[in-house]
Amino acid sequence: MNNRMNKKDLRCSISRAIRELDPRVRAAAGEQIIGQILKLPAWGRADSVFAYSAMDDEVDLSELLITARTQGKKVFLPRIEEGQREMCFFEASPGDCPSAPVPLERHGLGFLQPQGRGGVEGVPRPGSVVIVPGRAFDLRGRRLGRGGGYYDRWLAGLDPGVFLLGVAFGCQIVPAVPCDPWDVALPRVLNDSLTTAPGP
Incomplete structure (x- = not known):
């Protein structure tokens, strides 16, 4: 079986596993993960955060991003233009925060993204925190x-x-x-089992 088929099967398996999680378990997991992130020294030093607006089957970071804004950090979320293969990040704010530099709109794939390209496009600098979702991760940081x-x-x-x-x-x-x-593998992955893989 080739990698393409292996990936397809793994995505289906993970999707089923997430659907079977009680919503309260998902919410508690998100709170645990946010708590871990807030304790990271890198979070305290960062002046900008590049994250995502969660879909229903992803870890919800809304409260983390609101906290980031209250701490004076700039929050950037991804935008994907319909029919294009590139992803860019623009300064935005989650939820109904009135200080959002750019309003959010729903992409065809179901996630919220900064509206238009009129906002401030961001590129992570050394020290920026970049938080990445995925379908699956392994203990070597490899991501699906x-x-x-x-x-x-x-x-x-x-x-x-x-x-x-x-x-x-x-x-x-x-x-x-x-x-x-x-x-691209990631140097560290946080999950609600309170483990970090593979780096600190």
């Missing part, structure tokens, strides 16, 4: 996405001084993720 390749292309160009981490529910951590040469 949704199959579009947006994050792999974007991550490949980041400065090595960026503080990069993935976040996931415990059921998304697997022994091994099938990889292709272009897949």
Whole structure:
């Protein structure tokens, strides 16, 4: 079986596992993960955070991003233009926060993203915190996405001084993720089992 088929099967398996999680368990997991992130020294030092607006089956970081704004950090969220293969990040704010520099709109894939391209486009600098979702991660930090390749292309160009981490529910951590040469591994992954893989 080739990698493409392995990835498809793993995505289906993980999707089922997440659907079977009680919503209260998901919420509690998100709170645990946010608590871990807030304790990271890199979070305290960072002046900018690059994250995401969660879909229903992803770790919800809304409260973390609101906290970031209250701490004076700039929050950037991804935007994907319909029909294009690139992903850019623009300064935004989650939820109904009235101080949002750019309003949010719903993308065809279901997630919220900064509206238009009139806002401030952000590029992570050394010390920026970048938080990445995924379908699955393994103990070597290898990541399986949704199959579009947006994050792999974007991550490949980041400065090595960026503080990069993935976040996931415990059921998304697997022994091994099938990889292709272009897949980008993450140096650390946080999940609600309070483990970090593979770096501190």
